[in-house]
Amino acid sequence: MMLNGESKMQTRKASGYMEISTKVTIAGVELKNPVMTASGTFGSGMEYSEFVDLNRLGAVVTKGVANVPWPGNPTPRIAETCGGMMNAIGLQNPGIDTFVRRDLPFLQNYDTKVIVNVCGKVERLAEEPVDLLEINISCPNVKEGGIAFGQNPKAVETITAEIKKRAKQPVIMKLSPNVTDITETARAAEAGGADALSLINTLTGMKIDVHRRTFALANKTGGVSGPAIKPIAVRMVYQTAQAVSLPIIGMGGIACAQDALEFILAGATAVSVGTANFHNPMTTLEVIEGIEDYMRRYQVSDIRELIGCVK
Amino acid sequence: MSEKYKETAQIIKQEKIGTGIYSMWLQTQKIAGAARPGQFISVYSKDGSRLLPRPISICEANAENGQLRIVYRVAGKGTEEFSRYEQDDALDILGPLGNGFPLERMEEGKKAFLIGGGIGIPPMVQLSRELKGEKQIVLGYRDELFLTEDLKRSGTVFIATEDGSCGTRGNVLDAIREHALTADVIYACGPTPMLRALKAWAEEKQIECWLSMEEKMACGIGACLACVCRSKEVDEHSQVKNKRVCKEGPVFLSTEIEV
Ligand SMILES: Cc1cc2nc3c(=O)[nH]c(=O)nc-3n(C[C@H](O)[C@H](O)[C@H](O)COP(=O)(O)OP(=O)(O)OC[C@H]3O[C@@H](n4cnc5c(N)ncnc54)[C@H](O)[C@@H]3O)c2cc1C
Ligand SMILES: Cc1cc2nc3c(=O)[nH]c(=O)nc-3n(C[C@H](O)[C@H](O)[C@H](O)COP(=O)(O)O)c2cc1C
């Protein structure tokens, strides 16, 4: 037995076993690793906790929550597309009071950071155990009258400044990719005082059912996500990293460690896994392990060496 | 709440049992042992262009040997892919999912309807095995029959076909009326128009009626809110009049939901 143990140690050394650090920091909040969940794909973690040890995640990002319960859109709310999907859930959520009473205490049982995706008043979370706020300005229903103000740089700056005034926790602005130049809204969020950015949200798309001669989604349009959008997302993360000095949480089609590393090398400090959870509920864990393997293989002792190193 | 498992199952046998209808037996480690009638599994495609799991009902589950049967119709590319797999091929599945039919609503001396329409017939097989009391199994087909023999083993089978080629011409309700059947509890799975008609009929006759609903799914475990149906009352989890078909369902009491 002893011998066995020793020889195992030696092979590990021989194959370059080394201490690595996967820690990253976003707006002063240290994550044990850069892998988190994408808002809306993971609920508040309860359902996926049957498959994923939430303690292993860098952070759990919760489904967008509003001041009061929202019923969301009629069904069908989703449709599969080649290498991805479309959704128009319509931000169904149980409202902030239920969320605070039920979901936050659940997440407190785990040693992971909690990022709450908000489309409502942030003040309500001031005294709650929340590490970071992610503001979904890519959602059409944030404000009465509802201009798509995630697409208007001036509006992005104003709303960011407004939220910064009210928020107790650091603020991540989640950017819409449905713009001509992502760096304009990224700069606007930075000017408004954002602490970090996350991108990309879904790309607006449409699918038509030719047999029924109707739209695949009841909402007609929906947000496209999944591997099919990854090259667009990587490009936008890269452009944004060149344009602003804020930490970036990259997402859009991440399904394995290699995908996640693309985002990190392009300039993301952390990454989110969304649609891929639907294909394999254990994706987040596989991404974490794969990043560690990559670091050992290429002798990278600190993950921060990789962030934005492709220029 | 039952445990869910993600497994790579092995195909023991796959056979065509009708036009475009396949029966597949899978060797599972834990899923068959945990399955209840009316629950379903998520079946994953191996083609990276198809990410979303296909929800398929559990037709039979043998807890002793871990074998699980699904019966499905080729409806599109995913099910077409599954139909090409053969013995010893591996298939990723997740389950058992959803709530299943409430067996405890039946007891000896009571009468039940087990109503299956088209590709809603498969879950009736395991249900008919496990349910107590008198089982009247009413099956609605377009024309071609399947799973009829399997179901005859655990109850009295009544058949309706749209073209009248077998049994009553018409739908399941026509068969029920023709034979003047009654029941204390209804368990049903099938196309939405059938469920809608049954809901109206059962509520008029004040019969307790359990319906298995269908909706497009992404996560299959209750996290994404893709698969909701409208509920009469505010749902405890969602806080709105919506229930998740994959989690609170797929089986609902007819009076609790809109069909
Ligand atoms: C709880 C439940 C149990 C089911 N049990 C069975 C069964 O036992 N046997 C059987 O043949 N079929 C069953 N279905 C329907 C089955 O899920 C669809 O026929 C199948 O997903 C079609 O996949 P596809 O790739 O062949 O079709 P495509 O049309 O190419 O699928 C495209 C997308 O739409 C989804 N989709 C298409 N049709 C349906 C549908 N009717 N319901 C839900 N999602 C759909 C697919 O999952 C996929 O994400 C069940 C559905 C549900 C919700
Ligand atoms: C079903 C679904 C629901 C989503 N809900 C939200 C949401 O509530 N708030 C939000 O900011 N983004 C939401 N998103 C967007 C994702 O967080 C993510 O930005 C996007 O899907 C791209 O990542 P992916 O390709 O890994 O899924 C949702 C995405 C999906 C697929």
Ligand code: FES
């Ligand atoms: S499929 Fe995701 S909640 Fe039902």
